[in-house]
Amino acid sequence: MSLETTINESIKTAMKEKNKVALDSLRAVKAQILLLKTEAKGADISSEQEIAILQRMVKQRKDSYEQFTAQGRNDLAEVEDAQMKVIEQFLPKQLSIEELEAEIKKIMSEANAESIKDLGKVMGIASKVLAGKSDGKSISEMAKKLLS
Structure with a gap:
């Protein structure tokens, strides 16, 4: 099953569960995949490209989390951390x-x-x-x- 299909199924689940953080995170991933598909002019995107998208999104949230924590904005840091955890679920297991x-x-x-x-x-x-x-x-x- 492709990442896009998995994300779409997860979006449906998040909507049913009324999980706003997961829904926002998954919609952001879906938007990035659609953007990449548009740039590729309809060609299929590889799993390496999908992983690169997810890694970039996790890195962005990690950087934001660190900045918000440094500024004492724990409310915003918690949102970034929660979104990061949702996106990480779709990455391969990370090496120790x-x-x-x-x-x-x-x-x-x-x-x-x-x-x-x-x-x-x-x-x-x-x-x-x-x-x-x-x-x-x-x-x-x-x-x-x-x-x-």
């Missing part, structure tokens, strides 16, 4: 720190990366292999840590 470290070590050995000079090579491979399983910031931080 230990799993991420193991994956990056494996990529480093395959790419013969030994120093920080090889960061670009490692990041290029890791970004593709770990797409949807971890965010770019975590991948980058772990790769820098392991290469230095």
Whole structure:
């Protein structure tokens, strides 16, 4: 089942349950998918593109949450956090720190990366292999840590 179909079913469920936070979050995801489809001129969008949309939306909400928390606006921060949790349900299971470290070590050995000079090579491979399983910031931080 495609992400769009899953989102539509979840929207129906959220409407029946009168879950405003979930409904707002799911409608935002649906809008982003429709926007991407429009840009693609009706072509099917890949699962990688769908994951990228979800990751971008989670990152936006995480950034907003941090800003609102820093400004003492906990009421707005709670809404962002709740929306982030709803959207994260549609992402693949995220890697733990230990799993991420193991994956990056494996990529480093395959790419013969030994120093920080090889960061670009490692990041290029890791970004593709770990797409949807971890965010770019975590991948980058772990790769820098392991290469230095």
